[in-house]
Amino acid sequence: DAKTTQPNSMESNEEEPVHLPCNHSTISGTDYIHWYRQLPSQGPEYVIHGLTSNVNNRMASLAIAEDRKSSTLILHRATLRDAAVYYCILGDSGNTPLVFGKGTRLSVIA
């Protein structure tokens, strides 16, 4: 499986933007970049995914490097409810399962 590398933890102040990095230097041409987050004692929640172009949705933005070897999840204005573990995962568009790495634990300070 293609692997991703994320910082173990990050901290942000409330109402400030957060940039969560992810390295995936062995990404293949068909791999999508997925981001999920997990709040304590809950199942993961979909955040965003993309292939080559930058993506925006109501939760976040995904900036993908031109060579696709890295990406950044952007939370435009962090709130206390955004405190969670964020997982960057590579996956195809078929039925293969998502394999979770260790993720980044985001703390948001009021």
Place this chain on the structure above:
Amino acid sequence: GAVVSQHPSRVICKSGTSVKIECRSLDFQATTMFWYRQFPKQSLMLMATSNEGSKATYEQGVEKDKFLINHASLTLSTLTVTSAHPEDSSFYICSARGHHYTGELFFGEGSRLTVL
């Protein structure tokens, strides 16, 4: 958005008994379901993949006779932990994917199993 529901959310059982966890897709047909296990302070570990009407495919190291997975309908998959032991205590999470996969995988709320 689509909803996946797990039941029970918490279960405590005695060592040696069997426990069944249900995973339901409430508003879509789940052609594929995945079961994960998560120990405290760790990431999710994939246990198995199940397609409706087929036998589940287990990941290496996961005992198929201990963790029985049934995906008999397009809206229900069950995980049965047989002869549970304290080391099986964990957070079990299911996820589901429908016919028209758009890149979003839907996860259940998780089921916390404690084996005494």
